[in-house]
Amino acid sequence: MTRIYAYTRTDDVVSLTDPYKWTVEQVQKWTRWTLSQYNLYEGFADNFWLDGTSLCMLSKQDMVCRSAHAGEYLYAELDIWKNGEFTLCDGVNDLR
Numbered sequence: 001m002t003r004i005y006a007y008t009r010t011d012d013v014v015s016l017t018d019p020y021k022w023t024v025e026q027v028q029k030w031t032r033w034t035l036s037q038y039n040l041y042e043g044f045a046d047n048f049w050l051d052g053t054s055l056c057m058l059s060k061q062d063m064v065c066r067s068a069h070a071g072e073y074l075y076a077e078l079d080i081w082k083n084g085e086f087t088l089c090d091g092v093n094d095l096r
Helices: 024-037 042-047 052-057 060-067 070-082
Strands: 004-006 087-088
Touching: 024 042, 024 052, 024 060, 024 070, 042 070, 052 070, 060 070
Parallel strands: 004 087
Antiparallel strands: none
16 A cells, blocks of 8 residues: 655645655654654654664654654554655645
8 A cells, every 4th residue: 555645835835755764854854744644742853863774773762762652653654664665756736
């Protein structure tokens, strides 16, 4: 099953297809975006000041320790990105 992520052109996240190559700033942007998508506390992103390689090396337990219940969501979403199981599009119009 392909997961669809919708972004606007101003999101910067659209260019992030390989999480191992993300900068600290890109990890922050992805973390905050993911937390907001699930209506989770975005302050948890402050516990993820690391680059993409370091983020990808975190276990599920590591993420839960850094962000409580939100860690499970972050871990699952990152797994999708790591496995390339997504389609990038430019907003809702591309979904039609």
